[in-house]
Amino acid sequence: MEKRRLGKSDLWVAPLGFGGIPIQRVSQADAAELLRLAVEKGLNFIDTARGYTDSEEKIGVGLKGIRKEVILATKSMARSGAALTDDVERSLRNFQTDWIDLYQLHNVRTEAEWAELTAPGGGLEALEKAREAGKIRYIGLTGHLPEMLLRIIKDYAFVSIQFPFNYIEQENRQELLAEIKRQDLGTIIMKPLAGGALRQAGPALRFLLQQPFSVIIPGMDTKEQIEENFAQLSQTYTKQDAELLEIEKGELGQEFCRRCEYCLPCTVGINIPGLFLLEGYYKRYNLTQWSLERYKGTAIKADACTECGVCETRCPYQLPIREKLKQVHTLLS
Ligand code: SF4
Ligand code: SF4
Structure with a gap:
């Protein structure tokens, strides 16, 4: 399968990656089967997060014996140096590995968070130390707010950036995309189906696959989804695809939930x-x-x-x- 270089790193990624949220919902055995099927089909980039409950552990168990065939990425919401150091160690244990290819700052939203991360002894320094020790190979950034991401990548040389992009979420990203290109950052696209809001997986993925991103990471928790997503790699984005997506866009408007679950837990337990x-x-x-x-x-x-x-x-x-x-x-x- 065609591979794309992730920014200025020496990591070469297949365009379709594995988003680690949905495997929280399946058993360990099913997660292992899904991961192996995806890797057999040529996928080599797996992304998850410390915050996705048992996702790291399931990936660690599922990849036993084939760890070297994949690029492992995870991320942490920790902001202090001590907490990030702990999270790196926990991720290593969960993945049952000696190194993590890409460790990302997870969803940096505010100036205060960025200040804590960049302060002496803060989270970024902890990641740099982990990189020097060979525990992680590269440092990346993830987030949902284009303006904040743009400001942060001007401040620090990350190897990659992960953000939501899909047919219905393209607004306010032009400046960010231009800066990404200028810096030659790896681009990891989350929420390619707008968190499940887009019903037409085929057109939505075909639209993204013709964009200059490094890797697109749909969440997959069934074999059928894996088969369907891989089938898109050999198909072309058509005028009918664009028309179907335009209809979906009209129906959804702007105020729709992307199911990222950042709002949880609700103080009274509402899902x-x-x-x-x-x-x-x-x-x-x-x-x-x-x-x-x-x-x-x-x-x-x-x-x-x-x-x-x-x-x-x-x-x-x-x-x-x-x-x-x-x-x-x-x-x-
Ligand atoms: S309502 Fe909750 S799940 Fe939906 S987009 Fe907002 S934070 Fe994410
Ligand atoms: S009680 Fe209502 S406002 Fe408060 S967290 Fe839950 S859903 Fe949100």
């Missing part, structure tokens, strides 16, 4: 993305009765919201979650 997903099934997937029944059986419904607002401070897309939950409750009750 916020789960309820927005049900709303999507009701409105866009023609599963009205099914959605109504599922909502009826949901223990903590949207009207349990106390409007504390905590979730909204965490949502990288600034969704008006409280308002949207009211709409969900009205729709599904």
